[in-house]
Each structure stands twice: as C-alpha cells, then as structure tokens.
Amino acid sequence: MTPEQGLTLEFALTGADFNSAGEASSKIKRTLQLLGIRPDIIRRIAISAYEAEMNVIIHAYRGSIRADIHPNRTEVTVADEGPGIPDIELAMKEGYSTAPDYVREMGFGAGMGLPNMARCTDKFDIKTEAGVGTQLSMTIYH
Amino acid sequence: MAERYHSVRLTDEKCQGCVNCTRRCPTEAIRIRGGKAQITSSRCIDCGECIRYCPGHAKTAVTDELADLKKYKYNIALPAPSLYGQFSVDIPVRAILSGLLKLGFNEVFEVAHGAEIVSLAIRDHLKRKDIPRPAISSACPAIVRLIQVKYPELIDHLAPFDAPVEVAARLARAEAEELPGLTPENIGVWFITPCPAKMTAVYQPLGAEKSNITGAIAISKIYPALLKVVTAELQDARRQASWVGVGWAVSGGETNSVGADNVLIVHDVHHVANVLEQVALGKLKDVDYIEMLACAGGCIGGPLTVENRYVAEHRMKQRISRKKMEDPKFGRLPRTDYSEFELGVAGRRAIEPKPILRLDADITKAMNKIEFMDRTLKSLPGLDCGSCGSPNCKALAEDIAQGLASMTDCVFILRKKVRDLAYEMVDLADKLPPPLDKNQEYEEKEKC
Numbered sequence: 001m002t003p004e005q006g007l008t009l010e011f012a013l014t015g016a017d018f019n020s021a022g023e024a025s026s027k028i029k030r031t032l033q034l035l036g037i038r039p040d041i042i043r044r045i046a047i048s049a050y051e052a053e054m055n056v057i058i059h060a061y062r063g064s065i066r067a068d069i070h071p072n073r074t075e076v077t078v079a080d081e082g083p084g085i086p087d088i089e090l091a092m093k094e095g096y097s098t099a100p101d102y103v104r105e106m107g108f109g110a111g112m113g114l115p116n117m118a119r120c121t122d123k124f125d126i127k128t129e130a131g132v133g134t135q136l137s138m139t140i141y142h
Numbered sequence: 143m144a145e146r147y148h149s150v151r152l153t154d155e156k157c158q159g160c161v162n163c164t165r166r167c168p169t170e171a172i173r174i175r176g177g178k179a180q181i182t183s184s185r186c187i188d189c190g191e192c193i194r195y196c197p198g199h200a201k202t203a204v205t206d207e208l209a210d211l212k213k214y215k216y217n218i219a220l221p222a223p224s225l226y227g228q229f230s231v232d233i234p235v236r237a238i239l240s241g242l243l244k245l246g247f248n249e250v251f252e253v254a255h256g257a258e259i260v261s262l263a264i265r266d267h268l269k270r271k272d273i274p275r276p277a278i279s280s281a282c283p284a285i286v287r288l289i290q291v292k293y294p295e296l297i298d299h300l301a302p303f304d305a306p307v308e309v310a311a312r313l314a315r316a317e318a319e320e321l322p323g324l325t326p327e328n329i330g331v332w333f334i335t336p337c338p339a340k341m342t343a344v345y346q347p348l349g350a351e352k353s354n355i356t357g358a359i360a361i362s363k364i365y366p367a368l369l370k371v372v373t374a375e376l377q378d379a380r381r382q383a384s385w386v387g388v389g390w391a392v393s394g395g396e397t398n399s400v401g402a403d404n405v406l407i408v409h410d411v412h413h414v415a416n417v418l419e420q421v422a423l424g425k426l427k428d429v430d431y432i433e434m435l436a437c438a439g440g441c442i443g444g445p446l447t448v449e450n451r452y453v454a455e456h457r458m459k460q461r462i463s464r465k466k467m468e469d470p471k472f473g474r475l476p477r478t479d480y481s482e483f484e485l486g487v488a489g490r491r492a493i494e495p496k497p498i499l500r501l502d503a504d505i506t507k508a509m510n511k512i513e514f515m516d517r518t519l520k521s522l523p524g525l526d527c528g529s530c531g532s533p534n535c536k537a538l539a540e541d542i543a544q545g546l547a548s549m550t551d552c553v554f555i556l557r558k559k560v561r562d563l564a565y566e567m568v569d570l571a572d573k574l575p576p577p578l579d580k581n582q583e584y585e586e587k588e589k590c
Contacts, residue, residue: 007509022423029422034540035508036500039295047424071505116424 006070007031013053015061015082025049028067028076035069037142044120045074045140051113052078052136058103059083060133076121076138084130092118149203149341149358150188152179156200161528163192163201168411169291169498173541174531185498187287188339189411189436190445203338203446206357208367211246214330214356216321218314219247220307223254223383223391224336224441225361226461227454233372235388235461239379241372242334245364249318250379253333254387256310259480261386261399263303268402268430274299276406276421276429279396281305284339284436285414286348286493293418294495301431304349304486306390307333307340311354312486333358336444339436350489360446385465386476392458393440396433399476404430410438501544511543518542523554 009031011024029046037045049065056063060082068075085091094115097104118124123139159177164170171185172192179192179200193201211217219242226235239250260281268277280286280300289296303309311331318329333355335341341358389395393409406429408417414434420426437443442458443451465474482488502508519539526534530551532541541547550556 007512025423026419030499031512033497033499034501034512035505036497036503039495039497043295043422043424046422050423069509071509 006068008066008068010064010066013056013060013063013065013080015057015059015063015080017057021054021057022050024065025053028065031067031069032074037074041140041142045076048117048120048138048140049076051117052076052138055113055134056080056082058099063133071142073122073139073141076136076140078136079133080135081133084132084134085126085128086130088126088128147342147345148181148183148186148188149205149338149345150181150186150190150193151202151204152181153200153202154178156198158198158200159531160197161531161533162195162197164531164533165528166191166195167533168288168415170533170537172533173546184496185291187284187291187436188337188342189284189288190338191411193338193445203341203360205335205338205341205360205363205446206332208245208359208364210357211330211332215328216249216318216324217247217330217332218249218251218318219243219245219332219334220251220253220310220314220355221334222307222336222340222361222441223252223257223388223458224444224447224454225334226388227391227442227458228361228365228447228449229372229457231457231460231464233374234377235465236377236379236382237372237374238368239382240376241368243379244371244376245367247332249314251310251314251317252383252387253307253310254383254390255313256306256308257387257390257396257399258383258477259309259484260303260306261390261396261401262477262480263485264301264396264400264431265402267301267303268400276426276432277301278421279431279433279435280349280493281390281396281433282339282435283343283348284337284411285434287339287496288411288415288436289418290493290496291498292415293422294497296418296421297493297495299421300493302349302490304490305340305343306387307335307355308343308347308350308353309484309486313484315354330356332356334361334364335359336361336441336447337437338446349491349493350486351491361444362446362448365448382474384474384476385462388458388465389462391441392455392462393435394433395440395458395462397431400431402431404428406432408432409435409440409443411436501540515539515543518549521549521555522552525554527553529553 009028025046028049029042032042032045053065060080063080066077090096092114121138122141125137128134157178159174161174163179164172169185169187171182173180226238229238242250278299280303315329315331318324331354335358344353344355344358347353386399389399394407397405397407408414439451439455442454501511519536522535524535530538532538538547
C-alpha cells in the first residue's frame with residue numbers, strides 16, 4: 001500500500017435490514033481508531049457514516065458504503081437504489097422526515113440525518129434521482 | 143510511582159493459563175503467554191472482571207490491611223455504602239459504623255456523606271444548558287478509565303466532579319486536622335472498598351493531583367473481623383448519612399438521589415460499552431444523564447464484596463426505605479446545600495484521554511498493519527476459541543501484525559501444518575533414489 005492509495009473499506013447494505021444496521025460504520029470507526037486518528041475527527045466521520053448507512057436501510061432497497069481512508073482525509077461514498085429524494089432543500093431541514101411510522105417507532109427517522117452529515121463533514125455532495133437512487137460523497141480532513 | 147498503577151494483579155502460581163479472563167476483559171488487556179496470564183498495563187481499567195471470572199482465584203486486588211493503621215496516630219474509616227448490604231438489616235447502619243470504631247479506627251465518615259454532596263452537584267450540573275448531552279456519571283472509576291482508553295471523544299460528557307469517596311475523604315481529613323495535636327502526616331484515611339478500581343484511584347487519582355485517601359481496605363478483607371465485633375446493641379457512632387447517599391450502593395440509586403427522570407441506568411461493563419458506542423454515534427442526545435457502573439447491580443456487585451449481589455440489593459432497598467421513614471425523627475434529612483469547598487472544585491483537573499487502539503505512531507505503517515491484519519484474519523478459523531492466548535481471532539491477527547504472536551499460535555493452523563507435513567513425509571517415504579530403484583523404472587517401461 002502507498003499513502004496515495006490509502007485504505008478502502010466497502011460494505012453492501014440491504015434495505016430494511018435493521019439487524020446489521022450500524023455494522024459498517026462501526027467497522028469504519030474501528031479502523032480509524034487503529035490508525036490513531038484524532039478522537040473528535042473519528043467522531044465526525046463515524047456519525048456521518050452511521051447516518052448515511054441508516055438512511056439506506058430506512059429508505060432504500062439496497063446500496064453500498066465505502067470509506068477511502070488517506071493519511072490526511074477520509075472520503076465516505078454511499079450509493080443506493082431507492083426512491084431518491086424529491087426535494088433536497090426540504091430534506092436538509094432539521095426535523096423534516098419521510099421515514100415511515102414503524103421506523104420512527106424504533107427511534108430512527110427523526111429528520112436529523114442529512115443536516116447532521118452536512119454539519120459533520122468538510123465536503124458534502126448529494127446527487128439524487130427520483131425513482132432511481134441517491135449518491136452521497138463526503139470528505140472529512142484529519 | 144509507576145505511570146499506571148494497578149490494583150488488579152496476578153498470582154503466578156495459581157494461574158493455570160486457562161483463557162477465561164482473556165475473553166471477559168472489556169478492553170482485551172489480557173494475553174496468555176508462557177502458560178500464564180499477562181495484563182497489558184495501558185489497557186487495564188481495573189474493573190475486576192478477571193477477578194470475578196478466574197476459576198483458580200489467581201487474579202487478586204492489592205489492598206491495604208488493618209495492620210497498616212499502626213502507621214498513623216489517628217485513623218478514619220470511610221465505609222462505602224455497599225458495606226451495609228453485607229450485613230442483615232437487623233444490624234442498623236449505626237451499629238456497623240460502631241463496629242469499625244471497635245476495630246481500631248478513631249473516627250468513621252461515611253462515603254454516603256460525599257455521595258449526598260455529589261448528588262446535589264449533579265442536579266445543578268444537569269440544569270445547565272451548555273453541557274454536552276447526555277452527561278455521564280463519573281462516580282465509577284472503572285467507567286471513567288474505560289472512557290479514557292476506548293471512548294476518549296466522550297470525556298467532555300463526564301460530570302466534572304470527584305467521586306463521592308474523594309469528597310468524603312477531603313471533608314474527613316479537614317475535620318481531623320482541626321483536632322488538637324494532629325498534623326496531616328499522622329492522619330490515616332482508609333476507604334473500605336467493594337472494588338479494585340477504587341483502590342487504583344487512591345494511587346492514581348482521576349481528576350486530582352493527589353488523593354486525600356491514604357489507602358483502601360477490601361470489604362472482603364475487613365468483613366471477618368467486623369462480623370465478630372458488630373452487634374445491634376453497640377451504637378456509639380455519632381452521625382449517619384441519609385438515604386440519598388446510602389442509595390448509591392445500588393444501580394439506579396445515584397439517579398434516584400439526583401432526582402433526575404430523563405436518565406439511563408446501565409450496569410455491567412460490557413453493557414456500558416455498548417451504550418457508550420451509541421452515545422459516540424451521536425444518539426441519546428435527548429437523554430439528560432447516564433448512570434454507568436462497571437459491576438452488574440452496582441457497587442454491591444463489586445468483586446471485593448462477600449454477599450451475593452441480589453441478597454445485598456434486597457437489604458439495601460430495605461435499609462433505604464427504613465431510612466426514608468426514620469429521617470424526620472432522627473434528624474437524618476438529606477442535605478439541601480453544599481459549598482464549592484465541600485465539592486472540591488478547586489483541586490479538579492481535566493481527565494485526559496489515554497487511547498489504546500492505535501497500531502503505530504506512523505499512519506502509513508498503521509495502514510500497512512491493518513492490511514496485513516485483514517489478510518491474516520481471513521486465514522484464521524474465526525472460531526474465537528481463545529486457545530492461542532489472545533481473546534479472539536481478530537485480536538490474534540492484531541497481535542501477529544504487531545509482532546507479538548505468530549500464525550502457529552493458532553492450534554488449527556498448527557494442526558494443518560503438521561498434517562501437511564505428515565502427508566509430505568509419507569509421500570517422500572515412498573520415493574527411492576534412482577540407483578536403488580532400477581526394477582521399478584524397468585517395470586514401468588515394460589508396461590508402456
């Protein structure tokens with residue numbers, strides 16, 4: 001491995017699979033801890049990866065999450081096949097949520113996901129197409 | 143004094159090299175090497191899980207002895223509330239305190255007094271709008287250390303107060319220093335402790351330069367002597383704490399005393415780790431306070447107690463309800479105020495992070511080690527049997543990457559290697575050097 005390539009961790013995600021929800025972000029977090037990244041930076045990466053992972057599980061049919069870890073930054077890419085986000089501006093507002101009732105009853109879907117991710121990351125990019133899916137790219141500098 | 147003092151120790155002769163402790167340790171601090179357990183000092187949080195699960199009783203906690211009282215002119219006992227759960231409810235708390243006096247202490251000062259002060263301070267702390275939520279209890283030293291080593295990003299969630307025992311020690315000491323003829327050097331302040339983590343906190347204080355506690359004596363060590371002198375009739379101890387402080391012995395007691403409703407109560411260090419994981423992910427922000435205790439059941443479940451924790455819990459609950467009733471009559475009302483001096487605000491220093499997981503100071507080397515670990519882990523059986531002396535296959539992969547173990551430490555890999563070697567030997571045994579093998583060659587050719 002060379003420093004330019006970095007480390008890549010990739011995980012497949014399945015919609016409505018709450019049993020393994022959070023596992024991918026836990027593994028990403030654990031790897032960052034082994035690398036000795038600063039705790040407050042790890043926390044921001046872990047929170048944004050977790051929120052993105054949960055979004056796929058709550059809203060999409062399937063997807064994947066990938067973390068590219070470089071010495072100076074971590075890039076998290078999440079892509080899903082799902083309904084897409086009809087109104088991104090609305091979705092970025094705190095407290096706005098389209099999560100179904102059964103998901104909210106489990107304590108998820110409070111409408112904080114996207115705003116949280118945007119707050120925790122240095123670069124945040126979202127591409128979405130109704131009926132096709134959503135792609136998130138996030139960068140956090142170490 | 144060493145940078146990291148630990149109360150949890152290993153008696154080498156008693157260690158059979160079984161792997162029970164390695165698998166119970168919440169920070170994966172133990173490895174079996176050379177047939178004996180070895181504790182990695184930087185990882186140990188002195189929770190005492192290994193003491194609890196060691197079948198050979200090889201793990202012990204170093205605590206002080208009653209004989210150490212001789213070194214001081216004036217000795218004060220600081221009984222943890224969990225001590226009261228070791229005695230039948232027919233023995234009032236005042237009788238237990240009097241028993242301690244009979245054992246040679248000049249004064250008793252209940253840790254519960256300190257707990258009352260800390261309860262009020264936490265109540266005020268939770269009223270603040272500017273603190274990170276959920277706030278986390280800092281009363282259990284094993285949990286504070288768990289956060290230092292595994293969840294350093296959560297340090298600012300910890301309630302910024304000394305543990306009740308430290309508060310009690312400072313007050314007891316200040317009181318004694320007022321007495322004629324006593325100087326700080328000839329006052330011994332002894333904590334009667336249910337757990338090794340608190341013993342460690344004496345020698346390596348959390349959030350203070352130096353502890354006001356002289357030493358700690360395990361409940362299990364003082365119990366036999368105490369049992370002989372305690373009677374319901376002897377009740378000459380001069381004061382008692384209220385239910386607010388005494389309640390802290392049991393899980394849920396702390397939050398009850400604080401009077402907060404929007405709380406989470408978690409006990410057992412493994413469950414605590416799971417909840418800390420959730421807090422680290424930014425969940426539970428709507429919770430005000432989390433009471434976290436390393437021992438199942440709270441301090442009454444401490445590894446240095448003698449009574450079964452359910453029995454002790456039952457007794458503590460009875461004592462608490464009795465104390466609540468007795469309060470007005472005997473002037474044991476909970477206190478309503480405290481001063482900054484009593485809380486010890488002045489001597490507080492920040493709890494520092496002590497992360498343990500980093501593989502290498504050089505991030506590129508660390509990345510290489512992670513890649514190597516992943517490859518290694520894939521070739522290990524994944525049974526997590528622990529026979530290699532590491533707690534699980536992942537930990538062995540990490541130990542191999544760090545050069546602290548080898549592939550053949552895994553019994554399954556070793557067996558496969560022996561089998562492959564055996565096949566090769568059989569195969570080789572059939573082969574003969576050509577000069578001795580003329581017939582064979584010839585026959586083969588004939589057949590063709």
